[in-house]
Amino acid sequence: MKRVVNFSAGPATLPLEVLQQVQAELLDWQGSGMSVMEMSHRGKEFMSIAAAAEADLREVAGIPANYKVLFLQGGATGQFSFIPMNLLRGKTGVDFVLTGDWGKKAAKEAARHATVNVAATSADAKFTQVPDRASWKLDPNAAYVHVTSNETIHGVEFAADPDTGAVPLVADMSSNILSRPFDVSKYGLIYAGAQKNIGPAGLTIVVVRDDLIGQAAPLTPGIFDYQQMADSESMLNTPPCFAWYVSGLVFKWIKANGGLAGVGERNAAKAKLLYDYIDSQDFYRNPVAKADRSRMNVPFTLANAELDAEFLKGAKAADLDGLKGHRSVGGMRASIYNAMPIEGVQQLVDYMKEFARTRA
Amino acid sequence: MKRVVNFSAGPATLPLEVLQQVQAELLDWQGSGMSVMEMSHRGKEFMSIAAAAEADLREVAGIPANYKVLFLQGGATGQFSFIPMNLLRGKTGVDFVLTGDWGKKAAKEAARHATVNVAATSADAKFTQVPDRASWKLDPNAAYVHVTSNETIHGVEFAADPDTGAVPLVADMSSNILSRPFDVSKYGLIYAGAQKNIGPAGLTIVVVRDDLIGQAAPLTPGIFDYQQMADSESMLNTPPCFAWYVSGLVFKWIKANGGLAGVGERNAAKAKLLYDYIDSQDFYRNPVAKADRSRMNVPFTLANAELDAEFLKGAKAADLDGLKGHRSVGGMRASIYNAMPIEGVQQLVDYMKEFARTRA
Numbered sequence: 001m002k003r004v005v006n007f008s009a010g011p012a013t014l015p016l017e018v019l020q021q022v023q024a025e026l027l028d029w030q031g032s033g034m035s036v037m038e039m040s041h042r043g044k045e046f047m048s049i050a051a052a053a054e055a056d057l058r059e060v061a062g063i064p065a066n067y068k069v070l071f072l073q074g075g076a077t078g079q080f081s082f083i084p085m086n087l088l089r090g091k092t093g094v095d096f097v098l099t100g101d102w103g104k105k106a107a108k109e110a111a112r113h114a115t116v117n118v119a120a121t122s123a124d125a126k127f128t129q130v131p132d133r134a135s136w137k138l139d140p141n142a143a144y145v146h147v148t149s150n151e152t153i154h155g156v157e158f159a160a161d162p163d164t165g166a167v168p169l170v171a172d173m174s175s176n177i178l179s180r181p182f183d184v185s186k187y188g189l190i191y192a193g194a195q196k197n198i199g200p201a202g203l204t205i206v207v208v209r210d211d212l213i214g215q216a217a218p219l220t221p222g223i224f225d226y227q228q229m230a231d232s233e234s235m236l237n238t239p240p241c242f243a244w245y246v247s248g249l250v251f252k253w254i255k256a257n258g259g260l261a262g263v264g265e266r267n268a269a270k271a272k273l274l275y276d277y278i279d280s281q282d283f284y285r286n287p288v289a290k291a292d293r294s295r296m297n298v299p300f301t302l303a304n305a306e307l308d309a310e311f312l313k314g315a316k317a318a319d320l321d322g323l324k325g326h327r328s329v330g331g332m333r334a335s336i337y338n339a340m341p342i343e344g345v346q347q348l349v350d351y352m353k354e355f356a357r358t359r360a
Numbered sequence: 361m362k363r364v365v366n367f368s369a370g371p372a373t374l375p376l377e378v379l380q381q382v383q384a385e386l387l388d389w390q391g392s393g394m395s396v397m398e399m400s401h402r403g404k405e406f407m408s409i410a411a412a413a414e415a416d417l418r419e420v421a422g423i424p425a426n427y428k429v430l431f432l433q434g435g436a437t438g439q440f441s442f443i444p445m446n447l448l449r450g451k452t453g454v455d456f457v458l459t460g461d462w463g464k465k466a467a468k469e470a471a472r473h474a475t476v477n478v479a480a481t482s483a484d485a486k487f488t489q490v491p492d493r494a495s496w497k498l499d500p501n502a503a504y505v506h507v508t509s510n511e512t513i514h515g516v517e518f519a520a521d522p523d524t525g526a527v528p529l530v531a532d533m534s535s536n537i538l539s540r541p542f543d544v545s546k547y548g549l550i551y552a553g554a555q556k557n558i559g560p561a562g563l564t565i566v567v568v569r570d571d572l573i574g575q576a577a578p579l580t581p582g583i584f585d586y587q588q589m590a591d592s593e594s595m596l597n598t599p600p601c602f603a604w605y606v607s608g609l610v611f612k613w614i615k616a617n618g619g620l621a622g623v624g625e626r627n628a629a630k631a632k633l634l635y636d637y638i639d640s641q642d643f644y645r646n647p648v649a650k651a652d653r654s655r656m657n658v659p660f661t662l663a664n665a666e667l668d669a670e671f672l673k674g675a676k677a678a679d680l681d682g683l684k685g686h687r688s689v690g691g692m693r694a695s696i697y698n699a700m701p702i703e704g705v706q707q708l709v710d711y712m713k714e715f716a717r718t719r720a
Contacts, residue, residue, distance in 0.1 A: 004393030008400040011601060016387075019395055023386040027379050033364030033679060035379055037560040037606065040368040040682060073433035073562060074583055077597035081581035112579055195598055200397040202433060202562040202600030219472060219579065221441035223434055237437035238555055240562030240600065241371055246397065319393060322400060 005344040008322030009152050009297060009335040010175065010196040018249045036245045041238050046245075050233070053248030060254050061177075063184050063207055070206040070226060071234040071244050076102075076174045076193045079204060080109035082224040083146075083170060087189065088114055089215045091143035095119040095167070097136060099158075099292075100127040100151030101328060106172060110146070113217070117142065127154040129289040133162065144168040144188055150176035150294050152196075153326040155286070155333070157294035161186040168212060176296050177205070178254060179338060180264030188212050196296070197338045199247030202240045254338070263338050270336050270345045271295035277349045283356035301331035307359055308332070318351050365704040368682030369512050369657060369695040370535065370556040378609045396605045401598050406605075410593070413608030420614050421537075423544050423567055430566040430586060431594040431604055436462075436534045436553045439564065440469035442584040443506075443530060447549065448474055449575045451503035455479040455527070457496060459518075459652075460487040460511030461688060466532060470506070473577070477502065487514040489649040493522065504528040504548055510536035510654050512556075513686040515646070515693070517654040521546040528572060536656050537565070538614060539698060540624030548572050556656070557698045559607030562600045614698070623698050630696050630705045631655035637709045643716035661691035667719055668692070678711050 006013040029036050032045050039046040054069050063069060074082075084094065094114045096107040098121035107116050119138050120131035138145060145164045150157040152175040161183050162169065168188025177192040184190065189208040195201035206226065213226040222228050223236050254263055275293060278284050278300055286293065286300045302308055308331065315323050325331040336345055366373040389396050392405050399406040414429050423429060434442075444454065454474045456467040458481035467476050479498050480491035498505060505524045510517040512535040521543050522529065528548025537552040544550065549568045555561035566586065573586040582588050583596050614623055635653060638646050638660055646653065646660045662668055668691065675683050685691040696705055 001388045002391055002393040003388060006394055006398055008398070008403070010598065011398055011400060013398050014395065019387050019397075023383055026383040026386065027376075028361045028363060031362055033362040033681070034366055035374065037379075038366055038368070038371055038373050040371060041561065043368070043682070073435070073438070073600075074581075075433070075597045078433070078581055078583050081579075109582070193598060200600075200602045201401065201598045202603055219441075221434075221438055222469070223438050237435040238371065238553060238561045240433075240560075240603070242560045242602065243562055243600070321393070322403070 004319040004321040005347055006321050007334045007336065007340070007348070009326070009333060010193070011201050012196050012335055012337050013339045014199070014246075015250065015253045015339045018246065018253050021249055022246060037242050039241065041235060041241050046241055049245050049248060050239075053244055053251060056248060056251035056255060057205070060251055060259060061182070061184060061207075066210050067184060068208050068210055068213065068226065068230040070208070070229050071239055072204040072206055072224065072229065073202065073240055074224070075201070075204055076172055076191055077105070078224070079191045079206065080106045081113070082220065083189065083191070084110045084113035085217045085220040085224070086226045087168070087170070087212055088143045088217065089212070091141065093117055093139055093142050095138055095142040095145040097121070097131060097145065097147045098123060099130050099148055099156045100154040102151055102153070102172060102174075103146070103148040106146060106148065114143065119145065122156070126287070127151065127156060128287045130156060130158055130292045138164065138167060140167065142167050144170045146170045146172070148172045150296055152297050152335075153299075153329060155288050155294040155297045155299040156292050157296065159291055168209070176294070178260060178263065179267050179296055181260045194243060194247055196335070199250050200243040203243035203247055266342065267295045267336070267338065270340065270342050271298065273342065273345050273349060274298050274334060274336070277352065281356065283360050284352060296337055297333055297335045299325055299329060299331060299333045305330070310359075311355055314355060315351060318347070320348055320351055364679040364681040365707055366681050367694045367696065367700070367708070369686070369693060370553070371561050372556050372695055372697050373699045374559070374606075375610065375613045375699045378606065378613050381609055382606060397602050399601065401595055401601055406601055409605050409608060410599075413604055413611060416608060416611035416615060417565070420611055420619060421542070421544060421567075426570050427544060428568050428570055428573065428586065428590040430568065430589050431599055432564045432566055432584065432589065433562065433600055434584070435561075435564055436532055436551055437465070438584070439532075439551045439566065440466045441473070442580070443549065443551070444470045444473035445577045445580040445584070446586045447528070447530070447572055448503045448577065449572070451501065453477055453499055453502050455498055455502040455505040457481070457491060457505065457507045458483060459490050459508055459516045460514040462511055462513070462532060462534075463506070463508040466506060466508065474503065479505065482516075486647070487511065487516060488647045490516060490518055490652045498524065498527060500527065502527050504530045506530045506532070508532045510656055512657050512695075513659075513689060515648050515654040515657045515659040516652050517656065519651055528569070536654070538620060538623065539627050539656055541620040554603060554607055556695070559610050560603040563603035563607055626702065627655045627696070627698065630700065630702050631658065633702065633705050633709060634658050634694060634696070637712065641716065643720055644712060656697055657693055657695050659685055659689060659691060659693045665690070670719070671715055674715060675711060678707070680708055680711055
């Protein structure tokens with residue numbers, strides 16, 4: 001069996017122990033005589049899997065009792081539409097703080113449903129920083145303030161949970177959820193596609209404060225009406241059962257590995273290893289303001305872009321995969337989510353050093 | 361390893377050979393060093409998986425070139441909303457032919473977007489038949505005519521592809537797609553949740569004639585706008601990659617097992633075995649008109665409903681699982697989709713005979 005070091009931005013590497021358990025019980029889940037893929041979602045076996053996953057997520061993330069946890073489909077991009085459809089609650093305006101392309105996409109979709117006020121943006125700085133909190137021009141009548149807690153493409157991350165006072169804070173946490181301790185109570189709604197730190201693509205987690213739901217726009221599809229989905233425990237129709245199950249195993253893996261405190265320490269160490277090397281020389285460069293650098297996605301460029309293809313080819317030959325940067329920013333990007341061990345980052349740094357030594 | 365005979369209505373039993381292949385390559389897909397769950401959806405490995413699945417589905421189902429095949433999320437229930445959002449094309453009315461609860465649900469959701477005309481219904485007959493074609497009161501100005509080709513709960517199936525002339529025919533084929541040869545060109549749109557005859561829950565297939573798309577309602581979310589999804593080859597955002605991959609293996613399994621002709625023959629033989637036994641005695645009963653009986657879902661009742669619990673307990677003890685009928689109709693239901701071997705149906709009939717012999 002071959003395993004590469006997978007730096008893909010998502011879908012992304014999963015914990016090996018989780019994959020091994022999935023493999024072991026793929027034909028017969030715990031003596032049930034069925035694969036999880038074959039189980040009725042209304043049967044006691046899958047109901048127990050679903051309930052355990054929610055309980056473990058609540059425990060790991062410290063989700064207060066007045067928040068609903070929804071297991072949905074359609075990805076974060078789907079939520080770009082369904083969040084305004086659910087959360088406008090009679091209001092007409094929403095605030096956006098833009099730190100990259102994903103926030104821009106979310107704002108564009110929201111603009112079809114509401115008046116979008118760009119309260120702050122770092123577009124002028126090519127999205128290499130988070131706008132200083134003091135500069136945000138928030139509207140006290142906005143239905144909510146939207147942030148992208150980690151911009152996967154630009155590698156820009158909020159270092160701490162922002163404070164938006166009485167206006168509910170909505171965060172797209174697709175690429176940094178569960179990567180460190182965070183305070184759910186600071187948020188009105190948190191959403192994330194599963195395919196970075198949670199599990200397989202096809203599952204979308206929404207965590208929403210219960211006083212914000214129940215006023216969906218009239219044409220909101222039932223399966224994306226947060227109140228209806230909360231009332232049916234995310235089973236208004238057949239959910240993405242297998243992705244839910246694998247995600248539950250990932251939550252257990254986090255619990256068994258020190259919870260978010262442990263995960264956060266390891267992620268900080270991994271990011272430090274890579275950024276410290278990048279900052280120590282001139283062959284590679286990361287453009288993001290140090291305080292706002294992502295611990296999940298590390299974009300970097302070679303001083304001589306003509307060497308990009310050779311860099312990637314050599315990396316691939318060394319089983320370092322998925323390092324090509326997003327087409328909109330070019331260069332390289334190393335995504336180092338929870339399941340990436342520090343040994344993988346060390347292998348990358350070693351390769352980068354050797355490549356620089358022989359090509360500089 | 362234990363394997364039960366799984367009569368669940370969906371998620372449902374999958375071909376053992378498919379599950380074995382999934383298991384074998386779960387940690388390392390064909391030497392890539394990655395699980396399919398870990399692959400970038402934009403990488404060449406997953407792109408090849410996705411393209412092969414579409415090509416095999418097109419071949420198996422004989423899908424003409426002027427039809428788009430979309431790999432979506434949200435289940436058939438999601439499509440109850442997204443079909444009117446995409447297919448009204450300036451029209452205001454839609455026709456429904458109702459043969460059970462799923463059609464009723466689809467009509468209820470459509471009524472939020474359009475005027476629903478019930479062109480025919482077998483509600484008065486408690487949904488035990490398909491209304492005679494001559495009785496349908498179709499509106500020539502309707503945007504489309506909607507049918508549920510197989511009603512999973514009531515066990516009622518259209519024996520042949522209906523003809524609706526110039527008005528596009530839309531069919532929810534969730535529970536009988538790919539179960540026999542069918543003529544795609546008779547339909548404007550076919551949709552199906554994957555979790556019966558295709559693959560794991562979390563994937564929804566839409567097959568749509570290309571002249572019907574491109575006029576979605578203004579607030580249609582991008583990931584459910586058929587034109588946008590066709591243009592992006594169903595990758596406007598991250599698709600449900602793993603479900604897509606498993607479904608592709610199921611399409612290959614159909615090809616290797618005689619295509620839809622072979623599948624259809626085996627399904628007919630399985631259904632005949634069970635219905636012939638039911639019709640040969642008085643202990644069990646199926647209420648559906650013989651010409652309209654489903655070859656996929658066989659509901660049946662015991663003459664003495666007080667024996668239901670004992671019947672189910674004994675079945676479970678004999679590793680015959682998932683036989684409890686839907687709560688809305690009671691009794692039993694045996695779902696005998698493509699992946700159910702005839703030996704499984706024989707085991708059920710044997711059990712039914714023995715139970716009747718000892719309890720009658």
